[in-house]
Each structure stands twice: as C-alpha cells, then as structure tokens.
Amino acid sequence: MTAASSWVLSLSCPDRPGIVHAVTGVLAEHDGNITESQQFGDPDTGLFFMRVEFASAAPLAELEAAVAGIAGRFEMTWNLDVAGRRMRTIVMVSKTAHCVNDLLFRERAKTLPVDIVGVVGNHETLRELAEFYGKPFHHIPVTADTKAEAEAALLALVEELDAELVVLARYMQILSPELSDALRGRIINIHHSFLPSFKGARPYFQAHDRGVKLIGATAHYVTSDLDEGPIIEQDVERVDHTFTPEALTAIGADVERRALARAVRWHAEHRVLLDGHRTIVFK
Known part of the structure; x- marks a missing residue:
C-alpha cells in the first residue's frame, strides 16, 4: 500500500468552520494534489461529510499520522485507503x-x-x-x-x-x-x-x-x-x-x-x- 500514489480520504464530524481548510492544508503539507473533492453539511444532524481523492508520494503511515493530527480537534470519524483498491x-x-x-x-x-x-x-x-x-x-x-x-x-x-x-x-x-x-x-x-x-x-x-x-x-x-x-x-x-x-x-x-x-x-x-x-x- 505504501507504493500507491492515489488515495481516498472519507470523513465525518460535527460541522464547524475550518474543516475543509484543515483537511486540504494537511494534504498540501504532504504534497497532496487533490483530484476529486465532495462535501456536505447536514442541517438536520449538524454533521459534516467529506470525501477527497488525492495524489501523494507520501507513505500510508505518514498520511495516517497527519490526518490523525487534525481528527481529534474536529472529532472526526475517518478512513484513508488506496484509491481503487479492490x-x-x-x-x-x-x-x-x-x-x-x-x-x-x-x-x-x-x-x-x-x-x-x-x-x-x-x-x-x-x-x-x-x-x-x-x-x-x-x-x-x-x-x-x-x-x-x-x-x-x-x-x-x-x-x-x-x-x-x-x-x-x-x-x-x-x-x-x-x-x-x-x-x-x-x-x-x-x-x-x-x-x-x-x-x-x-x-x-x-x-x-x-x-x-x-x-x-x-x-x-x-x-x-x-x-x-x-x-x-x-x-x-x-x-x-x-x-x-x-x-x-x-x-x-x-x-x-x-x-x-x-x-x-x-x-x-x-x-x-x-x-x-x-x-x-x-x-
């Protein structure tokens, strides 16, 4: 998995300002080039949802640590995987x-x-x-x-x-x-x-x-x-x-x-x- 260069990150958390900025920022810090991004804030539940595909040469462990670094701050439930993995x-x-x-x-x-x-x-x-x-x-x-x-x-x-x-x-x-x-x-x-x-x-x-x-x-x-x-x-x-x-x-x-x-x-x-x-x- 560490040899992959295309990744998919999906997450949900309570909606609040700064989530997209934090996610895209941490990806940019690891040379992540976003190729697809979708998001939705549910007004009924107050939850925010996001799915991002991005290219990066960084290894999985490094990317996971980077996302974990912001996940606690936003109370995120998240998943990171190789894009296209069966x-x-x-x-x-x-x-x-x-x-x-x-x-x-x-x-x-x-x-x-x-x-x-x-x-x-x-x-x-x-x-x-x-x-x-x-x-x-x-x-x-x-x-x-x-x-x-x-x-x-x-x-x-x-x-x-x-x-x-x-x-x-x-x-x-x-x-x-x-x-x-x-x-x-x-x-x-x-x-x-x-x-x-x-x-x-x-x-x-x-x-x-x-x-x-x-x-x-x-x-x-x-x-x-x-x-x-x-x-x-x-x-x-x-x-x-x-x-x-x-x-x-x-x-x-x-x-x-x-x-x-x-x-x-x-x-x-x-x-x-x-x-x-x-x-x-x-x-």
Missing part, C-alpha cells in the same frame, strides 16, 4: 442466481472494485456457478435449530478470509440482531421495493394482482431492524397492465442486480457515509 468481499446466496452472477461477472470484467474471496450459500444450488468463476463455495446450512451455529461459522469465515464487506445477494434468511450488529456498516442487502406491501412468497405475482405501475429495488445496509437499514441505492422501472407476472419478475431481477451493483461499487469506493439511519452518497 475490497475483499463475501457474497451470500440461497437459490436465486441473478445478483451473484452479476457481481461475479462485473468483478471478472474489472468494472467492480471488489475481490470476491468466497461465496456462502445456505443451499448447494449455486456452487457450480461460484466455481465457474473460480470462487470457493462454502455451504453453511441454516435451520431454526442451527441458526446460532451457522452465524458463528459465518463470522469465523469473515475473519479467516479477512473480508471487509458482506453482500446478501438474495440470501433468503433473516439475520439475527447479534450478527447484524457485528457486521454493522459493512453488510449490504438487496430486496424488492414493494415492502411493506406484498410480503412473503411470490411478491411479483402479488404485485401483478394489484396492478402495480412501478417495479423497484432497494439496496441498504443491514441492521437489527429487518429491511429498515440505511438506504444506499434504489432503482425503478415503469410497467403496465400488459406485463405478466413472469415479465414483472424478470424486470424485478434486472432492477435488483443494477441497484445492488451500484451500492457495492459506491461502498467499495468509500463513497457512502453513514448519517444516523440514512446515508450520504458521494457519486
């Missing part, structure tokens, strides 16, 4: 393939800055797909009686693989509050945006029965509140009465994979900052 990621699946297949393809095509270090499934259904892309598949079955053991095995795997991000690519299991809290801020889920309507099985068939006019998907961070974590991205497609339930399902799958891929990319690029129960996304 984030180590575990993808969790059940039986549906469209989201995981899309993520694996984008990673192989080098259009998604992640390194998928493993695919975890509570069924064996998608083992062949994972292995086609050269990814190790880990079967962790889940039942009501083994849920605690399964989640412990997952956390052990996250630690073993040094995974920084976990993606639920249509993983059809409800995570415990304990697991959600353990991975808070680094676990992303995707689901259709009909919720709280059309719960349960075959939501697109339920939607067809009600004559919906929009099909949508939501990518969000997982929290202990089911499907209510901070939203990262949403996408929609307009439909009408001529669409069959099967057509709505196909459209929904396409919307889901698009929204999830964008959310994963923005997270991996440190473009998403938590602001209470919502997010600030610097696109």
Whole structure:
C-alpha cells in the first residue's frame, strides 16, 4: 500500500468552520494534489461529510499520522485507503442466481472494485456457478435449530478470509440482531421495493394482482431492524397492465442486480457515509 500514489480520504464530524481548510492544508503539507473533492453539511444532524481523492508520494503511515493530527480537534470519524483498491468481499446466496452472477461477472470484467474471496450459500444450488468463476463455495446450512451455529461459522469465515464487506445477494434468511450488529456498516442487502406491501412468497405475482405501475429495488445496509437499514441505492422501472407476472419478475431481477451493483461499487469506493439511519452518497 505504501507504493500507491492515489488515495481516498472519507470523513465525518460535527460541522464547524475550518474543516475543509484543515483537511486540504494537511494534504498540501504532504504534497497532496487533490483530484476529486465532495462535501456536505447536514442541517438536520449538524454533521459534516467529506470525501477527497488525492495524489501523494507520501507513505500510508505518514498520511495516517497527519490526518490523525487534525481528527481529534474536529472529532472526526475517518478512513484513508488506496484509491481503487479492490475490497475483499463475501457474497451470500440461497437459490436465486441473478445478483451473484452479476457481481461475479462485473468483478471478472474489472468494472467492480471488489475481490470476491468466497461465496456462502445456505443451499448447494449455486456452487457450480461460484466455481465457474473460480470462487470457493462454502455451504453453511441454516435451520431454526442451527441458526446460532451457522452465524458463528459465518463470522469465523469473515475473519479467516479477512473480508471487509458482506453482500446478501438474495440470501433468503433473516439475520439475527447479534450478527447484524457485528457486521454493522459493512453488510449490504438487496430486496424488492414493494415492502411493506406484498410480503412473503411470490411478491411479483402479488404485485401483478394489484396492478402495480412501478417495479423497484432497494439496496441498504443491514441492521437489527429487518429491511429498515440505511438506504444506499434504489432503482425503478415503469410497467403496465400488459406485463405478466413472469415479465414483472424478470424486470424485478434486472432492477435488483443494477441497484445492488451500484451500492457495492459506491461502498467499495468509500463513497457512502453513514448519517444516523440514512446515508450520504458521494457519486
């Protein structure tokens, strides 16, 4: 990492005068040339958010010490990383393939800055797909009686693989509050945006029965509140009465994979900052 010359710094802190001056000043002191900068002050929470990409020949330890030197003064929560570094990621699946297949393809095509270090499934259904892309598949079955053991095995795997991000690519299991809290801020889920309507099985068939006019998907961070974590991205497609339930399902799958891929990319690029129960996304 010390050989890198392009960096990304993201931070949040209570809003007050002098933050931008302090950040840009400390970067300038280390020959930092800013190539991209975005900022936002939230009037509702009184927090300030900033993301800066810059070029510098200074080593990581030196840059970290420099940022730490101003972080205490401004009560900053911050992260410094090599720009473009591929984030180590575990993808969790059940039986549906469209989201995981899309993520694996984008990673192989080098259009998604992640390194998928493993695919975890509570069924064996998608083992062949994972292995086609050269990814190790880990079967962790889940039942009501083994849920605690399964989640412990997952956390052990996250630690073993040094995974920084976990993606639920249509993983059809409800995570415990304990697991959600353990991975808070680094676990992303995707689901259709009909919720709280059309719960349960075959939501697109339920939607067809009600004559919906929009099909949508939501990518969000997982929290202990089911499907209510901070939203990262949403996408929609307009439909009408001529669409069959099967057509709505196909459209929904396409919307889901698009929204999830964008959310994963923005997270991996440190473009998403938590602001209470919502997010600030610097696109």
